[in-house]
Amino acid sequence: MGWRDVIGAVLDATAAAPAPQARRTTAESHKAAAPASDARASLARPRPARPAPPEPERPAPERAWSAAVFDHIEWRRFEAVCEALFAQSGMRSASQSHGADGGVDIWLYSQHSDEPVIVQCKHWKKRVVGVKELREFYGVLKSHDLTYGTFATSSTFSSDALAFAKSNRINAQDREGLLRLIAGRSAEQQQALLDTAYEGEYWKPTCVKCGVKMVLREGKGSEWFWGCSNFAKTRCRSILKAAQVGTSAQI
Numbered sequence: 001m002g003w004r005d006v007i008g009a010v011l012d013a014t015a016a017a018p019a020p021q022a023r024r025t026t027a028e029s030h031k032a033a034a035p036a037s038d039a040r041a042s043l044a045r046p047r048p049a050r051p052a053p054p055e056p057e058r059p060a061p062e063r064a065w066s067a068a069v070f071d072h073i074e075w076r077r078f079e080a081v082c083e084a085l086f087a088q089s090g091m092r093s094a095s096q097s098h099g100a101d102g103g104v105d106i107w108l109y110s111q112h113s114d115e116p117v118i119v120q121c122k123h124w125k126k127r128v129v130g131v132k133e134l135r136e137f138y139g140v141l142k143s144h145d146l147t148y149g150t151f152a153t154s155s156t157f158s159s160d161a162l163a164f165a166k167s168n169r170i171n172a173q174d175r176e177g178l179l180r181l182i183a184g185r186s187a188e189q190q191q192a193l194l195d196t197a198y199e200g201e202y203w204k205p206t207c208v209k210c211g212v213k214m215v216l217r218e219g220k221g222s223e224w225f226w227g228c229s230n231f232a233k234t235r236c237r238s239i240l241k242a243a244q245v246g247t248s249a250q251i
């Protein structure tokens with residue numbers, strides 16, 4: 001049972017329980033006689049224990065490339081797919097899986113040029129990449145005294161972001177662009193990229209600081225959140241809202 005099913009079941013149970021007001025209305029004749037302490041006693045009844053953190057939903061892997069693959073996987077797998085995709089075009093690549101990256105997720109080296117190409121990846125689901133992100137990336141490009149950069153996203157770019165990219169030699173690849181590049185690869189290469197996407201626990205987010213998988217934890221309210229599994233060991237406080245991960249992601 002997926003965690004959303006669990007939450008759905010809890011909500012269903014809540015909806016099915018008669019509201020106290022309704023109960024009082026149907027028992028109108030007892031209203032005057034009912035001692036107030038009964039009501040207080042029922043309010044003071046201990047709440048049932050909350051269920052253990054639900055198992056996160058694991059989307060079934062696609063058999064061929066489509067936009068759904070980007071929705072199924074977490075940010076680290078997306079970066080790995082981008083790196084493998086660019087490496088397939090004959091570039092040597094280097095990346096780091098976590099920690100401060102200085103705005104560069106992947107370094108690409110071509111045998112035809114002394115100058116590396118830097119890549120930034122944004123695994124966003126619905127949020128559009130704006131000109132702000134492109135300007136920041138341009139700043140990173142200039143800080144390394146480089147000419148060419150690629151900005152890859154699983155989402156889309158705003159029109160001003162695309163215009164900025166075009167006038168500043170930034171190769172902007174959105175979801176459709178990446179899928180077109182992938183479609184141009186051989187069947188074996190496409191399968192290799194698919195295997196990279198669905199490697200390991202692809203549906204669980206990776207801590208941006210530690211590079212370890214995150215775990216679902218109970219929040220103060222009724223929500224679950226993803227916390228770093230290193231929290232007890234290193235006090236790493238990286239968190240993600242549960243809704244930001246998986247197929248229902250809002251970002």
Ligand SMILES: [Zn+2]
Binds near residue numbers: 207209210211228237
């Ligand atoms: Zn961490």
